[in-house]
Amino acid sequence: MAEHDLNDVRPACGVANADVAAHADCTPIVVGARRLTIEEVVAIARRRASVALSDDPAWRARIERGAAFLRRQLAAGATVYGVNTGYGDACVVDVPMALVEALPLQLTRYHGCGMGAYLDDAQTLAVIAARLNSLAYGFSGVRTVLLERLAALINHRVLPRIPSEGSVGASGDLTPLSYVAAALAGERDVQYAGGLRAARDVWTELGVEPLTLAPKEGLALMNGTAVMTGLACLAVVRAEHLTRLAARLTALSTVALDGRAAHFDATLFEVKPHAGQAEAAAWIRADLAGRADTPGHRLQDRYSIRCAPHVIGVARDALGWVRRDVENELNSANDNPLVDPDNERILHGGNFYGGHIAFAMDALKVAVANLADLMDRQLALLVDVNFNNGLPRNLSGAAPERAAINHGFKAVQISSSAWTAEALKNTMPASVFSRSTEAHNQDKVSMGTIAARDCLRVLELTEQVAAAHTLATVQAVHLRLRIDSATPVPAPLRAFVDDVGARSPFVAEDRALEGELRALTARIAGCELLDRDDYREGANA
CATH class of the missing domain: 1.20.200.10 (Fumarase/aspartase (Central domain))
Incomplete structure (x- = not known):
């Protein structure tokens, strides 16, 4: 199934298991074009609500404009940190165009070094909700399909197994959030339907191809404060x-x-x-x-x-x-x-x-x-x-x-x-x-x-x-x-x-x-x- 067809397999109330659906609020919490409250995150975390992306055409168009502007920048030969450069102190290293597409997945892989107890289900759902909401503000240069996949993790209860230790809280929660990015790409393990499964196998069961991360999407997923904020x-x-x-x-x-x-x-x-x-x-x-x-x-x-x-x-x-x-x-x-889609600027901060x-x-x-x-x-x-x-x-x-x-x-x-x-x-x-x-x-x-x-x-x-x-x-x-x-x-x-x-x-x-x-x-x-x-x-x- 194509990447943009995930909504076709969304179950009733946006959840995968009947026992979850029975307890979930069938009115989903809308993400995008509005502020999210702490209570809404907790409702998602405690499986009392599903999520749905805003159907506001202007919001959706803005998300896609950001991704399109980033692609144009790359095509024009502009240098964008973490997109066609290395990460951190390696920002002075230019990444050849032939390797730009491979860079996001590499980022998730070398950060797969978390340790300590794994976040529980509620904590994991809160983390995903926080990351989804941040990216939905439309300043991250990601595609709508990425937001849809994050929503799918919540609604289908496909929960990345996130180790709790390994983040210093800047540049965001890189190591723990790499487990979210990896799960979207079909790597590492997830909790699903009561058991520990390979992420790729779960996506296959749902009839969906793992997501191929576009330039910057690995960085956008990982380089933020979603773990600390969800907790x-x-x-x-x-x-x-x-x-x-x-x-x-x-x-x-x-x-x-x-x-x-x-x-x-x-x-x-x-x-x-x-x-x-x-x-x-x-x-x-x-x-x-x-x-x-x-x-x-x-x-x-x-x-x-x-x-x-x-x-x-x-x-x-x-x-x-x-x-x-x-x-x-x-x-x-x-x-x-x-990535500012309205003024077409890349802001490094x-x-x-x-x-x-x-x-x-x-x-x-x-x-x-x-x-x-x-x-x-x-x-x-x-x-x-x-x-x-x-x-x-x-x-x-x-x-x-x-x-x-x-x-x-x-x-x-x-x-x-x-x-x-x-x-x-x-x-x-x-x-x-x-x-x-x-x-x-x-x-x-x-x-x-x-x-x-x-x-x-x-x-x-x-x-x-x-x-x-x-x-x-x-x-x-x-x-x-x-x-x-x-x-x-x-x-x-x-x-x-x-x-x-x-x-x-x-x-x-x-x-x-x-x-x-x-x-x-x-x-x-x-x-x-x-x-x-x-x-x-x-x-x-």
């Missing part, structure tokens, strides 16, 4: 979910510890007007609505409760500018050289530099690790009889005659402390570790992909802490109700307790909790423990 999109959404969950667990801990709702009074946050902490306090207030403080208790709760909005608020405010910078990078032409993503991910992982520390400190209060206002030691639910041999959440708190420590350790900024590479051509690099990977690891650890804290606070609320059945548990919190309890019953007798912790961590990582209504609750609180 950053996933990180932003997971971090936003964690901030709301941390607020909910603060409210739940306040109930369990018989703490004071007055710490979250709106006036406190009006006179220190950081928007993020006011938002976090509003969420906690909404979750505690109707709860009155009990006279005679400690006048002020400890910092991990009282100052929780201030901790969560830092992350909320950081997410504002992090989201801005990630979406700007997502919606940018970030390879080199750029450095848009492949991932500094904004690097700094954003470095900052976000610090803010997220602070959430881990906050939740771990709250959990430590809950299990400690010296600080938990009368709850049983280690939140044990055992009957009195069995209390001596039951230890409740003791080990869960120890594990939570370990995960927190590891999250905090991983906050070392990657962006300050620039290394001079490639014969001092790439002599100041961003380390953006390492920063994004670090951020995802911190998120993973923090989600584990959140899962431990969630199970513990739900247990603690049940124990508080045993002490005083009249303890008010506001409706949002009661619904949350019931939801968690349906999957992880009250711990009356010690049992291994690993399976429940893993299942709950997966729900948190998938942003499935809370819904959008939970985010809106605090709007008028």
Whole structure:
């Protein structure tokens, strides 16, 4: 089948497998002639949506004009970096016209040296979506057929096996993105239909010839920030979910510890007007609505409760500018050289530099690790009889005659402390570790992909802490109700307790909790423990 006929084999909803199609949104996300949002990338990554290229004739014509202009430049004998020259410090090496067509595939081949764990399916889909969107801006000199093939990788779930290590974040994500380019050309392995397959065999099964990369198309695919940007999109959404969950667990801990709702009074946050902490306090207030403080208790709760909005608020405010910078990078032409089809210019620059993503991910992982520390400190209060206002030691639910041999959440708190420590350790900024590479051509690099990977690891650890804290606070609320059945548990919190309890019953007798912790961590990582209504609750609180 010819290269331009791929749409003829596109299955319903743009996906290859029936089980994927059943869960995908049949209204595809349009790429081209519009900005893409972080949420759209995440929807693609989580297999909730397919993609479709814009049918705007002007946009399609512009894409083809860029490729045509590049061909004319070559025919006229112009020198264009990476098209008829070598790469990097070899830009002074002229490539004979007889070898120009072979150059893109050579680029993909010598960059096939990635190492480390492979990106998972969601990460791979996010990366492809980010690269597709950047090339769709029409400044890269690629053909429409290349964009169609990238869309096909997404819609048919033909997922290049991308090693996570090997990029310094300038000139873009060269080594990991070489695996995307190679897959389009029918080389290396891909995940398809539940198994690891040779890319060429999958294209044959789909009735399509592997793509012959045109001049610059290998470079356009590889010389950009798609890996760090795709990972950053996933990180932003997971971090936003964690901030709301941390607020909910603060409210739940306040109930369990018989703490004071007055710490979250709106006036406190009006006179220190950081928007993020006011938002976090509003969420906690909404979750505690109707709860009155009990006279005679400690006048002020400890910092991990009282100052929780201030901790969560830092992350909320950081997410504002992090989201801005990630979406700007997502919606940018970030390879080199750029091809301006309107003014017919070749622009040699450095848009492949991932500094904004690097700094954003470095900052976000610090803010997220602070959430881990906050939740771990709250959990430590809950299990400690010296600080938990009368709850049983280690939140044990055992009957009195069995209390001596039951230890409740003791080990869960120890594990939570370990995960927190590891999250905090991983906050070392990657962006300050620039290394001079490639014969001092790439002599100041961003380390953006390492920063994004670090951020995802911190998120993973923090989600584990959140899962431990969630199970513990739900247990603690049940124990508080045993002490005083009249303890008010506001409706949002009661619904949350019931939801968690349906999957992880009250711990009356010690049992291994690993399976429940893993299942709950997966729900948190998938942003499935809370819904959008939970985010809106605090709007008028």
